[in-house]
Amino acid sequence: MNKVSAPGKIILSGEHAVVYGYPGLYASASLRMNVELTKNGNRLSSSYANYAFKKALKMHKVKAKPDYSFQIKSKIPIGSGMGSSASLAVCMSTLAQRIAKKKFDLEEINRVAYEIEKKQHGKPSGGDNTIVTFGGYLWYRKESEKLKVFSKITPVKALPKLFIINSGTPSESTGEMVSLVRDKYNKNLDEVVDIFNQIEICSKSLLKNILGEEKNDLGEIITFNQRLLEQLGVVSLQTKNLISLLEKNGASVKISGAGGKTQGSGILLVYHKDPKSLKNFVKSKKLDMISVSLGKKGVKIEK
Numbered sequence: 001m002n003k004v005s006a007p008g009k010i011i012l013s014g015e016h017a018v019v020y021g022y023p024g025l026y027a028s029a030s031l032r033m034n035v036e037l038t039k040n041g042n043r044l045s046s047s048y049a050n051y052a053f054k055k056a057l058k059m060h061k062v063k064a065k066p067d068y069s070f071q072i073k074s075k076i077p078i079g080s081g082m083g084s085s086a087s088l089a090v091c092m093s094t095l096a097q098r099i100a101k102k103k104f105d106l107e108e109i110n111r112v113a114y115e116i117e118k119k120q121h122g123k124p125s126g127g128d129n130t131i132v133t134f135g136g137y138l139w140y141r142k143e144s145e146k147l148k149v150f151s152k153i154t155p156v157k158a159l160p161k162l163f164i165i166n167s168g169t170p171s172e173s174t175g176e177m178v179s180l181v182r183d184k185y186n187k188n189l190d191e192v193v194d195i196f197n198q199i200e201i202c203s204k205s206l207l208k209n210i211l212g213e214e215k216n217d218l219g220e221i222i223t224f225n226q227r228l229l230e231q232l233g234v235v236s237l238q239t240k241n242l243i244s245l246l247e248k249n250g251a252s253v254k255i256s257g258a259g260g261k262t263q264g265s266g267i268l269l270v271y272h273k274d275p276k277s278l279k280n281f282v283k284s285k286k287l288d289m290i291s292v293s294l295g296k297k298g299v300k301i302e303k
């Protein structure tokens with residue numbers, strides 16, 4: 001009854017631009033987080049989880065603070081662009097909604113999770129918590145603080161196999177990467193707006209590909225998107241070198257999420273026309289790669 005789970009996510013296209021009102025294309029991932037409330041469990045160690053739960057209780061108007069502990073089990077890598085913080089916020093929001101004895105309401109879960117995410121990210125677009133709440137594939141756009149629109153997408157056919165390689169946990173937080181882009185935006189407005197416009201073209205091409213409206217090359221879109229993110233300054237040299245190695249082997253690769261500038265840049269989304277050759281290459285280079293299935297269910301109550 002007091003156990004919920006929420007998926008991780010990947011951003012297929014549109015990270016950073018989405019903060020400025022451009023569209024983002026999101027998919028939920030098969031790796032999930034489970035949070036269980038127990039009356040006498042171990043005390044919680046993460047201060048963010050504590051904060052998230054307290055904020056969720058307050059926003060769901062639970063008056064008396066219940067004496068609960070949590071058990072968090074997660075397969076989502078932390079701080080790497082796969083939505084672990086959004087997943088936690090959504091799980092906490094859902095649990096608080098249950099404690100408040102309200103009906104299961106995804107809109108409300110998402111609204112509260114967005115407020116929790118502000119602590120972690122400062123000014124988030126809201127895309128991460130929305131995909132984690134609703135699951136599947138989403139086209140998302142933040143028009144203003146109070147108007148965030150999104151549409152569920154049903155792919156006409158299964159997407160080709162996509163893989164995840166972790167380029168290393170970034171030393172910068174998402175908030176820091178968002179600020180870094182903000183500085184660049186303030187200093188070089190025309191250049192950054194041009195990059196965002198081109199990112200929007202990538203997002204739309206990918207959308208049309210998924211909807212079966214255009215037969216464009218998925219690999220080309222991913223690579224172009226990656227070049228734009230590099231121009232934005234959110235990819236470290238270490239990660240660029242790793243991507244260049246994978247590209248030489250025929251892969252198309254982009255970061256997914258906020259990225260990282262000095263060390264790792266979080267997870268990489270990898271596509272290859274010949275997954276077998278990719279797997280052999282990755283093995284020979286001793287890289288860690290996982291296959292990820294997309295479009296999974298959003299937050300749910302577990303038995």
Ligand code: PMV
Pocket residue numbers: 014015016017018019080081082083121123124125126127128174178256257258259266
């Ligand atoms: O927290 P991450 O790494 O999943 O990235 C969030 C995506 C950004 O566009 C960089 C920020 C946002 O709020 O949308």
